[in-house]
Amino acid sequence: MNAIPPSEKDLKAQLDGATPVMAQYLEVKAANPGSLLFFRMGDFYELFFEDAEQAAGALSLALTKRGKHQGEDIPMAGVPAHAAEAYIAKLIRMGFRVAICDQLEDPSEAKKRGYKAVVKRGITRIVTPGTLTEDSLLEERGANRLVALSQRAGVMALASLELSTGEVECLELTPETLGTHLSALRPSESLVSDRLLQDEHLYALLKYCGGAIQPQPASLSDPSAGEARLKRLYGVETLDGFGAFSPSELSALGMLAAYIDLTQAGKAPVLKAPKKVASLAYLAIDPSTRLSLEIERTQKGSREGSLMSAIDRTITSGGSRLLAARLSRPLNAPLEINQRLDAVQWFLAQRPLRQEVRQRLRGMSDMARALSRLGLGRGGPRDLKVVRDCLDLARDMVALLQPTDPESRLDPDWPAEIHAHVEALTAGETVLDLLFKLEKALVDEPPLSTRDGGFIKPGYNSHLQDAITLRNDSRQIILRMEADLQQETGLPLKIKYNAVLG
Amino acid sequence: MRFSTPELIDLDARIARAGSDALNLELAIFEDLREEVRSNAHPLQDMFDAFCALDVAAAAAEWAEDLEATRPVVDDSLIFDAKGARHPVVVAALRAEGKPFTPNDCCLDASGQTGPRLDLVTGPNMAGKSTFLRQNALLVIMAQAGLFVPATSFRLGVVDRLFSRVGAGDDLAQGRSTFMMEMVETAAILTQATHRSFVILDEIGRGTATFDGLAIAWACAENLHEVVKARALFATHYHELAQLESLLAHTHNISMTAREWNGELIFLHEARRGAADRSYGVQVARLAGMPPVVVARAKDILERLETDKAHQLKLDDLPLFATVQAQVSVATSQKPAETELEKALKGINPDDLSPREALEVIYRLRGLV
Numbered sequence: 001m002n003a004i005p006p007s008e009k010d011l012k013a014q015l016d017g018a019t020p021v022m023a024q025y026l027e028v029k030a031a032n033p034g035s036l037l038f039f040r041m042g043d044f045y046e047l048f049f050e051d052a053e054q055a056a057g058a059l060s061l062a063l064t065k066r067g068k069h070q071g072e073d074i075p076m077a078g079v080p081a082h083a084a085e086a087y088i089a090k091l092i093r094m095g096f097r098v099a100i101c102d103q104l105e106d107p108s109e110a111k112k113r114g115y116k117a118v119v120k121r122g123i124t125r126i127v128t129p130g131t132l133t134e135d136s137l138l139e140e141r142g143a144n145r146l147v148a149l150s151q152r153a154g155v156m157a158l159a160s161l162e163l164s165t166g167e168v169e170c171l172e173l174t175p176e177t178l179g180t181h182l183s184a185l186r187p188s189e190s191l192v193s194d195r196l197l198q199d200e201h202l203y204a205l206l207k208y209c210g211g212a213i214q215p216q217p218a219s220l221s222d223p224s225a226g227e228a229r230l231k232r233l234y235g236v237e238t239l240d241g242f243g244a245f246s247p248s249e250l251s252a253l254g255m256l257a258a259y260i261d262l263t264q265a266g267k268a269p270v271l272k273a274p275k276k277v278a279s280l281a282y283l284a285i286d287p288s289t290r291l292s293l294e295i296e297r298t299q300k301g302s303r304e305g306s307l308m309s310a311i312d313r314t315i316t317s318g319g320s321r322l323l324a325a326r327l328s329r330p331l332n333a334p335l336e337i338n339q340r341l342d343a344v345q346w347f348l349a350q351r352p353l354r355q356e357v358r359q360r361l362r363g364m365s366d367m368a369r370a371l372s373r374l375g376l377g378r379g380g381p382r383d384l385k386v387v388r389d390c391l392d393l394a395r396d397m398v399a400l401l402q403p404t405d406p407e408s409r410l411d412p413d414w415p416a417e418i419h420a421h422v423e424a425l426t427a428g429e430t431v432l433d434l435l436f437k438l439e440k441a442l443v444d445e446p447p448l449s450t451r452d453g454g455f456i457k458p459g460y461n462s463h464l465q466d467a468i469t470l471r472n473d474s475r476q477i478i479l480r481m482e483a484d485l486q487q488e489t490g491l492p493l494k495i496k497y498n499a500v501l502g
Numbered sequence: 503m504r505f506s507t508p509e510l511i512d513l514d515a516r517i518a519r520a521g522s523d524a525l526n527l528e529l530a531i532f533e534d535l536r537e538e539v540r541s542n543a544h545p546l547q548d549m550f551d552a553f554c555a556l557d558v559a560a561a562a563a564e565w566a567e568d569l570e571a572t573r574p575v576v577d578d579s580l581i582f583d584a585k586g587a588r589h590p591v592v593v594a595a596l597r598a599e600g601k602p603f604t605p606n607d608c609c610l611d612a613s614g615q616t617g618p619r620l621d622l623v624t625g626p627n628m629a630g631k632s633t634f635l636r637q638n639a640l641l642v643i644m645a646q647a648g649l650f651v652p653a654t655s656f657r658l659g660v661v662d663r664l665f666s667r668v669g670a671g672d673d674l675a676q677g678r679s680t681f682m683m684e685m686v687e688t689a690a691i692l693t694q695a696t697h698r699s700f701v702i703l704d705e706i707g708r709g710t711a712t713f714d715g716l717a718i719a720w721a722c723a724e725n726l727h728e729v730v731k732a733r734a735l736f737a738t739h740y741h742e743l744a745q746l747e748s749l750l751a752h753t754h755n756i757s758m759t760a761r762e763w764n765g766e767l768i769f770l771h772e773a774r775r776g777a778a779d780r781s782y783g784v785q786v787a788r789l790a791g792m793p794p795v796v797v798a799r800a801k802d803i804l805e806r807l808e809t810d811k812a813h814q815l816k817l818d819d820l821p822l823f824a825t826v827q828a829q830v831s832v833a834t835s836q837k838p839a840e841t842e843l844e845k846a847l848k849g850i851n852p853d854d855l856s857p858r859e860a861l862e863v864i865y866r867l868r869g870l871v
Contacts, residue, residue, distance in 0.1 A: 166547055176694065270543040283646050284663040286694075288687050292666040293639055294591070307640055310591040311649070313564045318550060319557025326558070330646030332660050334576045340559075340648025341573055347563035348650075354560050361557050367550045371543055374536050381532065387539055387546065394549050397556070417555065424545075424552035431545050434538050441531060450532055453525040464527040471520035478517075 017070055020118045022048075028101050028123065035099035035126055036091060044078040045100070052077040058094055059087055088127055089137045095212060098127040126263040129212045130189025131163050133373050135366070138164055141320040147182070147210070148191040148255035150221050152248040159252035159274070160185050161260070165321075165368040166270055166375075168256075170249045171277040175202065181279070183209045183287040184328045186296075190214065191255045193221045209287055216255055223247040226254015233257040233268055242273050249276070270375030283330040295327050315361040318368055342415035356400060364393055381446035381455035388438035394425040395435075566650035569593070574645035579659035580612035582638070582700065582733050586654035589637035590644065593652060604630075604771040605654070608638050610733040612659075612697055614752035620727045622746060623737040624778040625758030628786055630771040631737040632668050634758060635702040638735060639666050642700050661700040661733075665691045668704040668737075685718075692725055701726060701734040716740045727753060744777035843870045 011030050015023050021041075025048060029037050036055055038045035047055045048066070056063040056077040066076040079087045088098050104120040111117065130146030132138050145167075147160040158181055159170035173181055182205065190210035197203055197215055206213050219225075227250045230239060239245065245253065253274060260269065291299055298305045308327055314320045331337050347354045370386040373379030401422055403412050414422065427435065446455035458468045486492065539546070565571065569590075586605040593603040609617040623631050641651050645658050667687055688706055695701055706722050707715030719738055726734045727750045735756075736743075747755045757778035759770040784804055788797045850863060 166543070270540060270547075272544070272547060280662070283643070283661055285643075286665070286690065289639075289664055289666040292668050293636060293643070295643065305591065305595075307591055307643070310594045311562075311565050311644075313561035313568075314557045315561065316554065316557050318554040319561060322551075322554040323558050323561065326647040326649075327643060330643050331648065332646060332662060334578060334660055337576045337646055337648050337660070341576070341650070343555075343559040344562040344566065344648070344650060345573055347560045348566055351567070354563055357556060357560050358564070361553065361560075364553060367546065367553075371539065371546055371550070374539050375543055377536075379536070384532070384535055384539065390546075390549065390553070394553075397553075417559070421552040421556050424548040427549070428545055431542050431549075434535075434542050437535065437538065441535060450529055453528045456528045456531050461527060461531060464524060464531070467520050467524040467527060471517060471524055 019067065020116065022067075022069055022074070024118055024121060028099075028121065032099045032123060032126065035097040037099045037101055038079075038084065038088070040081065040100075040102045040121065041078075043081055045081055045084050046076055046078040048074055048076050050075075054096075055087075055091070058096070059090060085134060085136055089134075092127060092129055092132070092137060095129075099123055100125045100127065123265050125265050128189055128214075128263055130187060131260070131263045132188075133164050133369065133376060133378060135369060138369065140317045140366075141324070143186070143321055143325065145185055145187040146189050146191070146256065146259065147185060147187040148216075148252040148259070149178075149196060149206075150193060150248050150251040150255060151196055152221075152223060152246075152251050155246060155248045157246065157248035157252040158182065158185075159249065159256050160187065161256045161271070163260070163269055164372050165318075166272045166372060167275075168253075168271050168273070169275040169277050170245070170253055171279050172246060172249060173279050175199075177279060177284065178202070179205050179209070179287045180284045182206070183290050184282070184285065186328070187211045191216050191259055193218055193255075205287075214259070216259075220255050220258050221251045223250040223254065226250045226252075226257065229254045229257035229261065230274075233260060234271065234273075235268065243276050245274075245276065264376060267376050270371060281332065283332050285328075285330075290328075296324055315358055316364050317366050318364075319361070339415070339417050343417040346415050346418060353400070357397070360393060360396060360400065364390060380449050381442065382448050384438060384442055384455075385446050388435065388442055391427060391431065391435040391438070394427060398422055398425050562649050569652050571650035571652050572655060574641075574651050574653075574656040574658055576645055576658050576660060579657075580698065580733070581616060581657055581659045582608065582610040582642075583617070583655075583657040584608045584638060584641055584651075584653050585656070587637060587641060587656065588652040589633050590640055590652050592633055592637075606634055606637070606771075606773040608634075608735070608756075608773065610735075611752075612731055612733045618754040619731060619752035620723065620734045620736060620750065621754050621756045622723065622743055622777070623735055623756045623758065623773070624739070624741055624744060626760050626769075626778065626783065626786055628789070629758035629760050629769045631758050632704055633771070634773055635668050635704055635735050635737055636666070639664060639668075639700065639702050659698075661698060662696055663694065663699040665695055665699065665701045665703075667691070667706070668702055688718075688722060692722065692730060695726075695730045695732045697731045699730070699732040701730075701732050702737075703734065704737045705739060706736070707738075707740070716742060719743060720746070723753075724750065727751075741777065747777075843867065846870055 011026070014026050014030070018026060025037075025039055028039070029048075029051075036047060036051045038047065040046075046052075046066075052063060052075040055061060056075075059077075059079070061077040061079065064076050065073040067074055088100075091098055100123065101121050102124045104122050107119050110119040127137075128146075130144065132144055138144055143162055144164055145160050145162045147158055150157050150159075155172055156175060156178065157170055157172050158178065159168070161168045171181065186209060188211040190206055190212070191214050192202075192206060192210075194215050195218055197206075197213070227239065227245075230250065230253050231237065234242075285293075285295075290296075294306045296306055296308045297303055303309050308324055312320055312323055314323055326340075331340075347357075365386040367386050367390040370379060370383035374383050374387075401412075401414075401418070403409055412419075441456055441460040443455055443457055456464060458465045569588075585607050587608065588603050588605050596603050608621070610619060610621065611617040612619050623634065625631055641653065641656060642658065642661050642664055644651050645656065646660065667684070684706065688703070691701055691703070703722070703726075707717075707719040719736075719740055720743060723736050723738075723743060723746055726732060726736065727746075744755050747753050754775060755777040756773050757776055759772045759774050759778075761768045761770065784797060784800050787800060788794075792800075846867060852860075855863065
């Protein structure tokens with residue numbers, strides 16, 4: 001987004017004399033300026049030209065050469081695909097964006113098209129600071145938000161999206177109150193139209209608490225186009241179900257939608273409905289006040305010594321994120337505040353139950369992030385395990401929160417908040433169905449990746465059972481054959497599997 | 503040596519097929535399950551949120567029990583009334599070291615009915631002014647976040663905007679001077695704060711010359727009280743501001759107490775009604791490890807200033823004037839005549855000197871002694 005894509009004429013000139021793979025590379029690169037391009041070649045992601053030089057410097061990789069392009073050596077650097085995540089994490093932390101270009105077909109498919117055919121490749125994702133979903137790239141107890149700032153007809157709107165948990169919200173504000181809201185959200189990345197960035201004051205503010213700034217062309221901030229993109233993102237015909245949005249809100253939400261579409265290469269994440277926030281719903285705290293009161297961090301930037309670190313007794317990473325969010329944005333309606341206080345008081349009065357609840361929470365994993373990965377078609381068997389275990393835990397928790405005395409079961413003394421939580425934790429029919437399936441299908445401790453199989457219980461599916469029996473029996477057959485041959489020849493022959501020869 | 507036989511090759515094909523068949527089946531089942539999770543994503547997300555909220559409520563109760571915190575009474579009034587309040591972070595740090603924390607009360611009411619609107623907080627440096635100010639602002643945040651607060655009781659009329667300028671760094675906009683920064687931020691408070699806001703301000707005007715600073719601090723305090731009408735704590739080292747208590751309808755003086763004992767300074771960390779009688783700056787300087795000569799000299803000057811004040815000036819409603827006079831008298835009475843050596847030194851511009859010339863200057867200066 002930062003760089004202007006080269007014109008078609010420039011691209012043609014660049015392609016002149018390029019090998020087929022290099023031509024493919026240059027075309028993908030030209031379509032994705034402003035990111036380091038990780039180009040999949042076999043077991044490696046390779047970087048070329050300037051990207052290679054930058055990445056080699058940033059990651060201390062060996063800079064090598066691969067052939068020539070227009071008479072010049074092509075600089076190249078690469079990382080093994082299986083270890084790419086760690087390298088990408090490092091680059092993101094250093095402020096780079098990384099575009100991942102994968103092989104979209106098996107090389108054998110390409111060979112069928114002809115001796116010289118190139119494997120189909122395409123961008124599968126652009127990794128940016130505000131669109132992370134992997135646990136290794138995310139801070140466990142911190143939120144990771146992407147925001148978009150827009151202004152239409154003098155009204156400013158800020159929209160925010162957390163891809164790793166599916167939270168989306170937007171609000172209208174004024175330039176004076178932007179700092180208050182921006183510093184409460186603390187985004188990792190901000191999308192802002194070029195025009196707004198010319199405002200010096202705004203730019204300084206974004207630089208201070210807006211994370212990585214991505215200037216957006218004015219064409220992306222059109223409200224009606226934004227509305228259309230938003231409908232596509234949510235897969236809905238109309239936005240009426242979400243409430244009424246102003247043109248500036250649609251513009252900001254639309255910028256988010258465009259960026260998600262770009263960075264997730266068209267895959268639609270599972271998002272919650274966009275929440276329209278009233279600008280006055282929260283206690284307004286400006287950036288200087290936050291800094292001065294050391295709410296989430298001290299003035300030196302450490303968590304140690306902040307209000308959050310002094311009072312945070314939560315067990316789960318999600319709980320910790322929620323507490324931080326509440327401290328960043330205290331409410332300002334007594335009714336809602338008192339509802340929260342009722343829940344705290346209820347737990348304060350029930351010490352043994354509280355301990356029991358906390359004990360159960362200890363085993364909980366971060367389902368929000370697992371859901372986001374599964375929704376985007378990433379994620380592995382272990383993410384399914386997280387869902388299964390959370391559903392299990394929900395069943396336990398509901399039983400635990402029920403009063404033991406049978407008479408009060410019909411009308412428990414729950415405060416409104418606890419009541420709502422119990423309701424949310426009580427699984428509906430389709431969710432119960434899912435739990436039933438997961439319990440039957442998934443092995444107890446599945447591997448991280450789907451690559452080597454072994455995550456589905458063989459008994460779940462008869463075809464799977466047959467194939468596995470055959471596979472395992474085959475191993476038996478090899479052993480038997482080995483013994484036979486050894487006897488026959490009288491030599492210590494061994495039959496071993498070999499990836500090259502078979 | 504490696505061999506392969508037709509029998510083995512056939513077997514290999516069967517194994518490979520069975521293996522990849524199994525994997526493909528597993529993958530297909532995985533995709534089915536993933537799709538089913540996806541279509542149930544919304545109830546699952548709600549379930550996760552409920553877990554998080556239960557965690558927060560139980561954790562807040564755990565913390566409240568541990569710290570003997572109390573449930574705040576939050577309503578629509580304009581009152582801020584904390585009794586026996588403690589700073590949530592400092593109290594935890596002190597407890598880890600086995601030290602006690604001195605609880606403090608703070609009572610404000612923007613309407614002026616049940617308490618002052620503005621508290622002027624004076625007291626020596628290091629006596630805990632900043633801690634006291636921050637502690638009260640943090641009570642607002644915690645209460646409105648729906649948490650219990652470290653106090654014996656706390657009533658809070660909801661606050662719409664919270665402003666704190668206490669020891670804020672100037673990292674926000676680098677390049678501006680500290681004083682400019684301070685003025686920009688103070689301006690923001692005076693223009694944005696409302697009757698329902700809560701403001702804590704520390705040492706406004708410290709970044710500039712004494713009278714400028716005092717004048718600005720005075721005007722800001724007046725404006726907060728008269729125009730903004732917000733609940734505010736205003737810490738200052740300008741003891742002259744203490745007179746505002748008698749000039750403004752809803753202002754109290756609060757001081758952070760300290761006692762001198764055997765020539766040492768003991769901080770009591772206690773907020774009391776009334777202005778601090780002196781700033782103990784000289785004692786603090788000694789605690790900070792200033793050379794004894796400097797401390798002794800400072801004491802001399804302080805005594806002189808204090809007698810001058812008492813004799814020549816009346817501290818009425820023009821404290822600016824008093825300070826001006828005191829300052830000027832120091833400047834004139836303390837300045838000894840310039841010596842030859844000083845004159846010679848002043849005449850040197852180091853940037854204009856070559857190394858050789860510099861050496862010559864040193865010889866010449868040596869000759870003057």
